[in-house]
Amino acid sequence: MNKKIIVYMGLLSILLGSCKKSEDLGFEVEKSFADPAEQLTAFKSSLAAGSDGWTTMLKLRDGRLISGYLKLDTVAKDAVMYLDLDSSTLAAPSTSKISIQTTQTTNPTLVFEEGSQLDSLEKAGVDREYAYKSTAGDTINLLGNRYGNELKLVKANAANALLYASGKVSQIRKQVSDYLFSTVYLVLKADASTTAQISVNPVSKAFSSSAINSASGLKYSASGYSYTSKGIYFQNPVLVGDKKVYELLWDENGETLYAEIGGSRIDLESSDIPVIAPQYLLGTFNYNLFSLGSPYYMNIPGWSVSFRNIWLSADDALYARRYNLYVMEFDMNDKDKSMNLNVYFWNLTETTLYKATYSYTYTKSADGVFKFTQLPTNTSTVAGGNAEFVAPQMKPLTDIIQTGSYTLDYYHTASAGSLGQFKSVETPSVFFAGFFESLIQ
Template identity: 30%
Template sequence: MPRAIRCYRNIYMKKIYFLSLVLFTLLSACQKDENDPAPGQRPDERLAKALADYKAQLTGAPYGWKAMLTTGEDRKYSFFLKFNENDRVSMSADVSSSSAGVPTESTYRLKGMQQPALIFDTYSPLHLLADPDPEVLFNLNGQEGTEGQGMFSDFEFTIDSVNTSAIRLTGNLQQSQMILVQATQEEFNAYNAGKLKTILDETSAYSKANPFLFLPAPNGNKLQVDINATNRTFSLVSLENGNVQIISTTFTYTLRGLLFDPPLVLNGTTISELLWDSAQQVYYAEINGNRVVVQSSPTAIIPLHNFVGVTFNTVAVPPQALPGWSPDFTSKQQQIATALLNSNYNLRLDYMLFLFNPQSRSMQLYAAVYQGNNLFYAIFPYTYTKTADGVYKFSAQTPNGNGQLVVQEMSPILTHLNNDRFVLDYFQDPNEGTLGQMKSIENPDFYFTGTLETLQ
């Protein structure tokens, strides 16, 4: 084929290709316009409108919003929020007694990110839960967060959905979930009067004043009630054939009392909340249309020794005296500390840990000692027998190497463990709360307390 014709054909084909490309582009543009949800609006205009609509929804609730926050570690907290047009939000929360009072103001903003986001950008109760310093929250409510993570919560949220009944949010960092529902005028007035704080404070005082609570069961038995404000758990405990049975759930504080999530199921009956009677200063549940009051007992419903290996395995005795130490034990503990410090090893006594293993019927005393900055454990193992009434008799085994080096220094306490029988019981203190107390039967002036811990 002549070269000129080949060139012509190439030029002709290029023109056809170019015209086809133009036509395809025009058709695509027409098709896109037909499907555009907001014809004629630029993406930034659509985003601005969406943010304005969300703000109108937030600020349009005349009495604000009740909210439930579930953190990345499945901890739950209740909030009240009232959004204003000037980018201010009034907030209270059951995070602590101080944060549950009359709502305080902070700021918020709506921002277009990959999706529309609601950002709480000045310090608030939300930031308490996300604070990377775990001491911040611990000093307020006793909850221990994780270094650098806090309680795995958020203060920047993606808006998942908005409708007339609820707003759903997901945290951008920890994926915590928050659900907002509109509050009523009565609830608005109660939050602004600080009623949520009243519920927290009165519950705390009630628990301290009544350490041994129970709920009467239909069969006449008493179900021990445990309200754990630190872990936000509510438990009903029974003793079946010598074995502890526990049903538990988590709770948040509300204007009515304690809201369970999930609801508690007892003998086929669902209990969704525990209601606070402020006049009578008691909690009660509504079960099958009846008011069942949580009652108080002067003594434990289930003796403490039944819980060894169930809710705790260690009585942790600190180097500083606790309420419930006898003068005899205090003197002997100080005698041991002085002897260790003056020994050839120059040791500083720290905690003494009485670690029980009910499966192997063994107990090990871990005496934590420091030599300079180095921590060592002198371990004194025992086997034990226990009566049905909870009387322990210990039998000494061979200490570890560190223990053998300080047997003489530890003898003021080891002598009692080697020869005496002991009982383990509750000790209540208004400041320290519930402690465990070990008491010698043969030498009733020798007794001591420690915190109840679970150690590996």
């Protein structure tokens, strides 16, 4: 027999001889998975340990954030719940039954029975069953079994519980909400070189922020937020220079919001007009559109006689073909310096609205001068085909866009608010204003 084979068979017999049953080993083999019953007992004990209740943060998959307070009685299997859906749901909690069990998942699950404030949110994709995910200090992280919403429970103290039970949090929510409804823009000036312009929507509980720094340029933030006992908390932080601001605190006496940055308090200022120049914003988040509409349908101020005549000449040419020019919008992308010029026009006979799209690239100088270059029309698309169809009639407008260069500034009006206004550098008599949003419903 080959010597190598003899050696191999000898080694194999030694290995096989050493592989006896686990009871012959000098140590016990730990099970790969914890006993579900043990996990369930431990989970119940963790929830019972929150004798003063839990402050809650519910993160929905659509980006919304809901905060509140939860008091659990694991013996009576009751849950008292306050959510910041509105002032009333923070003033009058719901009471419902709960169960703590192992459901279709292997992890223990907290189930809110009918009657909780979660009932009104179920159609919006909010879970009523939350499986245990992890624990970190005084925080328990849960995950919705059906929709994957994230529920965070943070152990509260007696003072936290009193703020909700006394209606104080409901009062704070109303004060902050009223303040936000009275503002257009919030301005946070971290230092001489850093300014954040924050727009908050109290109805949808969403915010967007544009923060400009003389060294690092413009940074954008967008997120949902929730009301807390201290003010408002952002799901994603406001970026102010290299600092992240997660919450705005409410000064009840001063009736203002403020941030704490680097250990210092910085009060937010209220402004009815934007404070960051539009040349930095156009083509970025929430500012990708610049729209203007026909003077026959809407009266937009800030148009020169020369531009109005150019618009009307295009409209007259379309009218000769039984169409009306309705809206023109600049759909811009600052990252790749591209623009779709979308033109909407009516068919007078069928009252059908059509869309035509012309493609451009553009450059922007350091001092904010825009220069547009038209690209070949993509006729393989419906919008491109429409653009080719009305190209001769639209030529007065498409020509002036690419034959000159333009500055962009705000045009403030009492009736329409803050618009944007393009002005031709080469032909100062040509200028036009528009909205930083879509005019097509």
